[in-house]
Amino acid sequence: xxxxxxxxxxxxxxxxxxxxxxxxxxxxxxxxxxxxxxxxxxxxxxxxxxxxxxxxxxxxxxxxxxxxxxxxxxxxxxxxxxxxxxxxxxxxxxxxxxxxxxxxxxxxxxxxxxxxxxxxxxxxxxxxxxxxxxxxxxxxxxxxxxxxxxxxxxxxxxxxxxxxxxxxxxxxxxxxxxxxxxxxxxxxxx
Amino acid sequence: xxxxxxxxxxxxxxxxxxxxxxxxxxxxxxxxxxxxxxxxxxxxxxxxxxxxxxxxxxxxxxxxxxxxxxxxxxxxxxxxxxxxxxxxxxxxxxxxxxxxxxxxxxxxxxxxxxxxxxxxxxxxxxxxxxxxxxxxxxxxxxxxxxxxxxxxxxxxxxxxxxxxxxxxxxxxxxxxxxxxxxxxxxxxxx
DNA sequence: CAGGCAAGCGGGGCGCCACCCCGTTTTTTG
DNA sequence: CAAAAAACGGGGTGGCGCCCCGCTTGCCTG
Numbered sequence: 001x002x003x004x005x006x007x008x009x010x011x012x013x014x015x016x017x018x019x020x021x022x023x024x025x026x027x028x029x030x031x032x033x034x035x036x037x038x039x040x041x042x043x044x045x046x047x048x049x050x051x052x053x054x055x056x057x058x059x060x061x062x063x064x065x066x067x068x069x070x071x072x073x074x075x076x077x078x079x080x081x082x083x084x085x086x087x088x089x090x091x092x093x094x095x096x097x098x099x100x101x102x103x104x105x106x107x108x109x110x111x112x113x114x115x116x117x118x119x120x121x122x123x124x125x126x127x128x129x130x131x132x133x134x135x136x137x138x139x140x141x142x143x144x145x146x147x148x149x150x151x152x153x154x155x156x157x158x159x160x161x162x163x164x165x166x167x168x169x170x171x172x173x174x175x176x177x178x179x180x181x182x183x184x185x186x187x188x189x190x
Numbered sequence: 191x192x193x194x195x196x197x198x199x200x201x202x203x204x205x206x207x208x209x210x211x212x213x214x215x216x217x218x219x220x221x222x223x224x225x226x227x228x229x230x231x232x233x234x235x236x237x238x239x240x241x242x243x244x245x246x247x248x249x250x251x252x253x254x255x256x257x258x259x260x261x262x263x264x265x266x267x268x269x270x271x272x273x274x275x276x277x278x279x280x281x282x283x284x285x286x287x288x289x290x291x292x293x294x295x296x297x298x299x300x301x302x303x304x305x306x307x308x309x310x311x312x313x314x315x316x317x318x319x320x321x322x323x324x325x326x327x328x329x330x331x332x333x334x335x336x337x338x339x340x341x342x343x344x345x346x347x348x349x350x351x352x353x354x355x356x357x358x359x360x361x362x363x364x365x366x367x368x369x370x371x372x373x374x375x376x377x378x379x380x
Numbered sequence: 381c382a383g384g385c386a387a388g389c390g391g392g393g394c395g396c397c398a399c400c401c402c403g404t405t406t407t408t409t410g
Numbered sequence: 411c412a413a414a415a416a417a418c419g420g421g422g423t424g425g426c427g428c429c430c431c432g433c434t435t436g437c438c439t440g
Contacts, residue, residue, distance in 0.1 A: 226397060236397095236398080237399085
């Protein structure tokens with residue numbers, strides 16, 4: 001929470017240019033976009049890219065941080081909703097839709113979960129876990145969610161759906177439909 | 191259905207050796223294993239590998255064909271089960287477990303679904319769709335599955351779960367748990 | 381405002397990979 | 411057994427991720 005180590009002006013400029021270039025390049029070619037190409041489009045040597053982002057995952061986190069923050073803000077907003085079960089469901093649907101339509105995001109979150117590296121705080125994954133955890137807590141209290149469902153389970157499920165539907169025709173609709181299926185269950189309600 | 195074009199003896203031998211090498215190499219390094227390394231271990235030039243398998247997907251299909259066939263056989267067996275809903279559920283759980291514990295399989299099925307290439311029949315995906323479709327038909331008839339759930343939906347869901355849990359500690363248990371969650375629904379049963 | 385120094389830069393090299401060309405070898409066939 | 415057909419594989423090409431190291435640039439102090 002302390003202020004970040006101040007960077008030199010050119011370093012910050014390059015950092016931003018790399019993130020911007022990565023954003024368009026990942027949107028075009030997915031999470032496996034060429035780092036060399038990103039550096040080229042950012043007008044930067046490839047060594048500079050690797051210095052700022054020691055791993056592909058680090059770059060992905062930087063690219064998607066803002067978008068994930070938006071989802072977290074939505075979660076905080078929904079926390080005031082009168083029906084906690086509906087709030088949680090709605091948020092999970094939103095997460096699924098977001099992941100399915102934003103190329104690379106789902107893959108990024110998946111790898112983030114398995115990172116062998118120092119699980120630095122404030123990763124996209126922990127942000128979502130924290131924001132969603134509160135919604136789940138409320139839903140649990142209201143008895144509208146199975147008690148054995150954890151937030152990590154739910155996010156894994158939703159993220160898996162994003163991953164599987166990403167890139168298909170009308171990925172948003174597909175992701176929403178599958179999320180509905182998983183939330184309501186495959187067996188018909190009595 | 192007709193007999194396949196007879197191959198030369200050495201061609202068949204190399205084919206088999208490549209598949210065997212790919213099997214161990216994919217088990218070790220996942221679906222993105224190095225094709226060069228596979229060729230090397232098979233004692234074959236890389237050109238030979240590319241001649242037999244024009245795409246990575248083609249190789250994956252060859253490697254996993256037998257294992258998928260086993261799953262399909264299980265489905266046919268379960269078709270005689272007295273409770274069609276339980277039969278379908280059990281089979282989907284089995285598919286999830288299989289995909290989560292067999293490195294590369296889930297990825298292979300996912301890419302297979304989005305293949306831009308000639309969707310040749312008898313792919314792993316169509317095999318599973320056919321075998322599972324029969325189970326779903328029976329379950330639908332018995333009213334133990336939501337009518338709007340298609341077999342493609344269910345397999346996509348289950349495969350997504352495999353993909354997300356693959357590689358984690360105790361992937362089988364995790365995959366089974368998430369599949370349960372999706373089948374029963376996140377909302378508690380009344 | 382000037383000078384020194386550390387922080388940052390990026391060209392270029394290394395090792396690995398997918399994919400393909402084409403002269404050579406092996407198998408089949410009549 | 412010889413010629414045609416089929417398959418083989420060494421080696422080339424282009425691209426990539428990653429890193430080393432001599433050079434440049436911005437910053438901070440006096």
